[in-house]
Each structure stands twice: as structure tokens, then as C-alpha cells.
Amino acid sequence: MHHDTTPRTLLIDTDTASDDAVALIMALRSPTVQVVAITIVAGNVSVEQGARNALFTAELCGSMVPVHIGASKPLLRELETAEWFHGLDGLSDHGYAPAHRTAETTHAVGAILAASHSHAGLEVITLGPLTNLAMALLRDPSLATRISRCVIMGGNPCCEGNVTPAAEFNIWVDPEAARIVFASGLPIQMIGWQLSRDEAVLDAKDIARVLALGTPLAEFAIRCNSTAASAFETQTGEQGISLPDPIAMAVLLEPALSLEASSHHVQIEVVSSLTRGMTVVDRLNVTSDQRNASVWASNNQAASKVEICWKLDVAGWKALLERSLQ
Amino acid sequence: MTTPRSVIFDTDPSPDDAVAFLAALVSPDELEVLAITTVAGNVPVELTTRNALKALELARRTDVPVYAGAAAPLVRKLITAEHVHGRTGFDGYDLPAPTKLPQASFAPDAIVELVMSRPSGAVTLCCLAPLTNVALAMAREPRLAQHLAGIVLMGGSMSEAGNITPAAEFNFYVDPEAAARVFSSGASITMIPLDCTHQALITDARLEILRSAGTPVGTAFYHLLEFNKRFDRSKYGWPGGPLHDATVTAYLLQPNLFDGRHVHVEIECSSQLTLGASVVDWWSVAGKPANATVLRTIDSDGYFKLIFDRLLRL
Numbered sequence: 001m002h003h004d005t006t007p008r009t010l011l012i013d014t015d016t017a018s019d020d021a022v023a024l025i026m027a028l029r030s031p032t033v034q035v036v037a038i039t040i041v042a043g044n045v046s047v048e049q050g051a052r053n054a055l056f057t058a059e060l061c062g063s064m065v066p067v068h069i070g071a072s073k074p075l076l077r078e079l080e081t082a083e084w085f086h087g088l089d090g091l092s093d094h095g096y097a098p099a100h101r102t103a104e105t106t107h108a109v110g111a112i113l114a115a116s117h118s119h120a121g122l123e124v125i126t127l128g129p130l131t132n133l134a135m136a137l138l139r140d141p142s143l144a145t146r147i148s149r150c151v152i153m154g155g156n157p158c159c160e161g162n163v164t165p166a167a168e169f170n171i172w173v174d175p176e177a178a179r180i181v182f183a184s185g186l187p188i189q190m191i192g193w194q195l196s197r198d199e200a201v202l203d204a205k206d207i208a209r210v211l212a213l214g215t216p217l218a219e220f221a222i223r224c225n226s227t228a229a230s231a232f233e234t235q236t237g238e239q240g241i242s243l244p245d246p247i248a249m250a251v252l253l254e255p256a257l258s259l260e261a262s263s264h265h266v267q268i269e270v271v272s273s274l275t276r277g278m279t280v281v282d283r284l285n286v287t288s289d290q291r292n293a294s295v296w297a298s299n300n301q302a303a304s305k306v307e308i309c310w311k312l313d314v315a316g317w318k319a320l321l322e323r324s325l326q
Numbered sequence: 327m328t329t330p331r332s333v334i335f336d337t338d339p340s341p342d343d344a345v346a347f348l349a350a351l352v353s354p355d356e357l358e359v360l361a362i363t364t365v366a367g368n369v370p371v372e373l374t375t376r377n378a379l380k381a382l383e384l385a386r387r388t389d390v391p392v393y394a395g396a397a398a399p400l401v402r403k404l405i406t407a408e409h410v411h412g413r414t415g416f417d418g419y420d421l422p423a424p425t426k427l428p429q430a431s432f433a434p435d436a437i438v439e440l441v442m443s444r445p446s447g448a449v450t451l452c453c454l455a456p457l458t459n460v461a462l463a464m465a466r467e468p469r470l471a472q473h474l475a476g477i478v479l480m481g482g483s484m485s486e487a488g489n490i491t492p493a494a495e496f497n498f499y500v501d502p503e504a505a506a507r508v509f510s511s512g513a514s515i516t517m518i519p520l521d522c523t524h525q526a527l528i529t530d531a532r533l534e535i536l537r538s539a540g541t542p543v544g545t546a547f548y549h550l551l552e553f554n555k556r557f558d559r560s561k562y563g564w565p566g567g568p569l570h571d572a573t574v575t576a577y578l579l580q581p582n583l584f585d586g587r588h589v590h591v592e593i594e595c596s597s598q599l600t601l602g603a604s605v606v607d608w609w610s611v612a613g614k615p616a617n618a619t620v621l622r623t624i625d626s627d628g629y630f631k632l633i634f635d636r637l638l639r640l
Contacts, residue, residue: 161611271599275603
């Protein structure tokens with residue numbers, strides 16, 4: 001995927017709220033990648049708030065990475081945010097002071113295209129709705145050929161959703177954008193929300209261990225997720241902090257953390273309100289059947305199969321998180 | 327000793343359907359089979375009816391009435407599954423042509439008559455096929471859903487990928503409108519999805535139990551299920567094909583083999599991509615009232631022991 005002699009370059013597209021912030025820290029502190037840009041999309045919070053949160057987080061890491069504001073709403077639909085999960089400011093409303101610098105003047109879509117030209121082998125990770133990436137692909141479809149790897153935190157492969165029974169939040173917010181991205185030919189690795197459940201949740205012990213690191217970053221990572229922790233308990237009855245975006249970032253940084261994966265055709269549901277945003281995975285490879293041709297043939301011709309991670313190295317993910325916060 | 331529960335099997339017989347109703351027929355202490363009703367599904371209704379009659383003659387139970395039902399789904403063109411079950415739905419073993427004919431009544435009418443002529447809560451519908459007949463019966467008799475003890479059905483999927491499209495299980499995909507109608511009927515529904523049945527694989531060791539029994543029924547089903555298995559093995563690389571439909575009978579006989587949750591289920595009818603998907607609200611995120619018990623896990627060793635033990639009583 002990359003050569004040890006050339007540094008890996010990464011662009012992060014994010015709707016920066018609490019778990020995104022932790023993912024940003026992991027990338028900005030990582031010795032294995034150089035983050036060339038952060039692009040902001042509306043999702044968890046408004047695009048302006050997302051940009052403020054990303055700038056604040058970058059400053060905490062001592063990073064001057066450029067931050068570019070992107071789409072303020074989905075391609076076709078009204079924006080649905082998740083302040084109930086992340087707090088009004090997306091960081092659990094602790095009154096963090098604004099960063100000292102502001103976002104760049106270039107729009108996120110332009111920044112994505114520019115980065116794809118100036119950094120051969122660019123990797124992209126998306127932590128929010130796929131509006132920016134879809135817009136970039138519509139403007140220049142050849143973008144798909146210039147990205148060496150696209151990790152998407154989103155979707156509910158062969159499992160229940162978190163925002164509706166059929167869909168995960170990031171895909172559900174802008175299903176048309178997701179459909180465009182998944183059909184684009186990008187080499188996609190999909191990190192579904194279910195990987196951040198069960199043992200992957202930071203439990204009381206994990207949280208204590210992180211706090212014991214005693215660094216400002218560790219303190220921030222836990223504290224900015226306080227609203228998410230209580231929302232998670234309300235939703236699932238389980239205690240802890242579920243961190244989908246940092247898990248996606250962990251797999252981006254250390255691909256070996258994906259213990260089980262397989263590649264399948266995937267399409268995104270955009271027609272029905274019941275199944276809006278469902279990530280439909282051809283896990284049993286039935287789409288080659290002639291009877292499925294009218295719905296699947298053109299997708300299967302244009303799109304690459306999506307690599308879906310089914311199992312995460314939980315201990316490895318938590319160890320990487322702790323290293324990032326030291 | 328409790329009185330046996332009265333059941334009607336609504337079915338599109340391929341071999342796993344036949345195992346389901348034959349295992350019920352040899353369980354008179356627990357189950358009284360009032361009738362077999364057939365519908366188009368795995369193969370056209372003429373063949374599913376013929377297969378039901380053949381299976382009953384093999385078991386020497388021609389006393390059980392068979393009613394032929396809908397030849398096509400409510401709204402859509404029939405889609406069949408010859409790719410799994412062969413042209414007849416019973417490929418793999420030549421059973422003699424049936425000597426008996428089906429009853430004269432249309433299956434949905436027979437369901438209404440059999441259920442409504444008995445006290446409320448007396449009859450359980452066991453549904454192994456697209457739900458066309460049941461939806462038609464509910465349309466004919468609006469009180470039917472409330473009059474039933476319940477419906478136990480094999481269909482849908484939750485975390486398993488679909489087996490006919492990526493999003494849908496075969497029975498619901500063939501007639502999604504019928505499934506939607508049944509799930510919104512208010513009937514007490516127990517749904518056994520692919521999540522369960524894909525844990526219940528007919529391995530060689532399990533098949534061997536049928537072969538080594540040396541009985542006509544054991545030999546016939548050894549060959550029929552062996553034929554079935556070829557598809558799943560070559561297509562998915564599984565060690566055997568799932569024995570889908572007999573899970574319904576197993577649930578009636580021994581519900582503690584299963585585990586599930588009472589939740590809201592809705593059937594997708596509007597999108598081609600997700601047509602027939604059963605949207606199960608496992609975490610109650612949509613806040614709609616529960617309308618079905620969805621079984622998600624099965625003790626597959628216990629299941630095969632129970633079902634093959636019953637089947638080999640024949």
C-alpha cells in the first residue's frame with residue numbers, strides 16, 4: 001500500500017465532534033502519517049462548529065495543519081445533526097476557548113482535489129457524511145484514481161443501524177453522497193459502527209488508564225466525550241465511551257488491526273425512507289445472479305468491491321489510542 | 327397431559343418444508359396438524375402442491391388435507407428457487423406420483439374456515455413460504471389475525487446477508503407486500519430469520535443419521551437434502567445447506583432451543599435495492615411498538631437431534 005521510503009500522506013474529512021477530535025489527535029500525533037489537510041463537513045454539528053472543533057484540536061496537538069470548510073448541508077436533504085450525542089458544541093459543552101487561527105479560505109472540495117494532485121498515493125479517511133468527497137468526485141471523477149486508499153467510518157454492514165434500525169448516522173445523513181462515493185471506483189475500506197461496540201468500548205478501567213497518562217491530550221480525549229458517554233448509556237444500556245472515528249483512524253494507521261475482512265459489492269439505499277442509508281452488502285455474492293442484474297450490474301461494473309472489516313484487534317486499538325495520548 | 331396445539335402449515339414444499347410438517351405429524355402429543363396449505367414460492371404452486379401430497383404419501387398420512395393456494399404473489403411476478411431445489415422442488419430422489427388430489431377449496435379460504443370455526447387462540451399458523459396465502463386470508467377475514475393463537479414463520483434476516491438479493495431473504499422477497507400486511511396485522515408473530523437458519527447446517531455427519539436409519543423416510547430425505555446441500559456448498563463454501571423451515575416445528579416443540587427479542591419489524595416494499603428486507607429494530611431506536619418476536623440464535627445440535635429424531639419415527 002505504501003513504501004517505507006516515502007512518508008504516507010493523509011487527508012481527513014470530518015464533521016468534528018467528540019470522537020472525531022480523538023481521531024484527529026491520533027493522526028496528528030502519529031509518526032507514520034503526515035496529515036496534509038483537514039476538510040470539514042456538516043454532520044454531527046454545523047460545518048462552522050466542526051471547523052472550530054478541528055482547529056481547537058489541532059492547536060492542542062501543536063499542529064498547523066490547514067483546515068478547510070466544506071459542505072454545510074447534504075446534497076439533497078436537510079441536515080440532521082447529533083448534538084444530543086455530542087453536546088451543543090460537539091465537545092460536551094465544557095466551554096473550550098476558540099483556537100488562535102481560523103480556517104483556510106479554500107473550500108474543502110478544492111482542497112481535496114489539490115491534495116490528490118500534490119501528494120502521490122494520498123490516503124483519505126472520512127469520519128462524517130460523505131458530502132465533500134461526493135462533490136469532489138462529481139467535479140473530477142478521476143480523483144478516484146489518485147487516492148490510494150479511502151477509509152470510511154460509516155455504515156452497518158450486515159447488522160442493525162444506530163440512527164435508524166436500517167442505517168448508521170454518517171451514511172444516513174447524506175445517503176446520495178454515500179451512493180456516489182461507493183459507486184466511484186475509490187478503493188474503499190469500510191469501518192462500520194458495530195466495530196466500536198462491545199469490547200471495543202472504552203470501559204471504566206480503560207478510561208482510568210487513559211486519565212492516568214496525566215497529559216492534557218488524555219484529559220481532553222475523555223472529557224470532550226462526556227456527553228457521548230451518557231448518550232451511549234441511554235441508547236444501549238452499556239457504560240463507557242464508544243469511539244467509532246478513532247477506531248477507523250486506528251485501522252488507517254495500523255492496517256493490521258483489522259483482523260478479519262472481506263471484499264464485497266456494496267450499494268447505498270436512497271429511495272426508501274424505511275431503509276434510507278442502508279449499506280447493502282452482497283456478502284453471499286448473490287448479485288451475479290441474472291435476476292439481480294437490473295439493480296446491481298451497472299454498480300458492479302463501475303465500482304470496486306469494498307473491503308469490509310468484520311473484526312477488530314481490540315487490545316491493539318486501545319494500545320494505539322493510549323500511545324497517541326501520551 | 328396438555329392438549330396438543332392445533333396448527334396449519336402454509337408451505338411451498340422443498341425438502342426442508344416437508345421435514346417441518348412431517349416432524350409435526352409424528353408429534354401428536356404436542357401438535358395436531360389440521361391442514362397443509364400450499365403456495366407458489368420455491369417452485370410454482372402446482373409443484374409445491376404435488377410435493378406436499380408426495381411427502382404425505384411417503385409418510386402414509388394421506389388423511390391430512392392439502393389445500394392449494396395462491397399461484398403468484400399479491401402484486402409482483404413470481405420468482406422461484408429452482409437454482410437451489412431443482413426443477414421440481416424435490417430433485418434428488420424420485421418419489422412416486424401422488425395418488426390423492428388436493429381439496430377443492432382455495433387455501434386462503436380453508437385457512438379462514440379452519441381458524442374461525444375454532445375458538446379464539448386455538449390455531450397457530452406455521453408459515454414456511456411467501457406469505458401470500460396468509461395475507462389473502464387476512465384480507466378475506468379481518469378478524470383472523472386476532473383469532474389466531476399466533477404465527478410462527480421462517481423468513482427475513484437481521485444480521486445475515488440476504489440469500490436472494492443482498493438485502494432480502496427469499497420468502498419475504500418473493501411477496502414483500504404480503505409480508506408487510508402480515509407484520510402490520512396485529513397477529514402475534516414469531517419470526518425465525520436467516521440468522522437462525524444459517525446456524526443450522528446439514529453437515530455430512532448429520533446427513534449420515536438419515537442414511538444410516540435405513541427407513542424409507544430416512545433414505546428419501548437423505549437424498550433430497552443431499553441435493554439441496556450441493557448448492558450451498560458450491561455457492562458459499564459452507565459445510566452443508568441450512569435446514570431452514572423445520573426450525574418452525576422445532577420452535578413449537580422446544581422453544582428453549584431458541585433465543586430472541588420482542589421488537590418492531592417492518593418490511594421494505596418501496597425500493598428495488600432493499601425490496602423485502604426485514605428491518606428489525608433490535609435496539610428500539612425507532613420507538614415503534616413491538617410486533618414480532620425475532621429469534622436470533624439456535625442450539626443447532628439440539629435442533630437436529632429433535633427434528634431428525636421425530637422424522638425417523640416415520
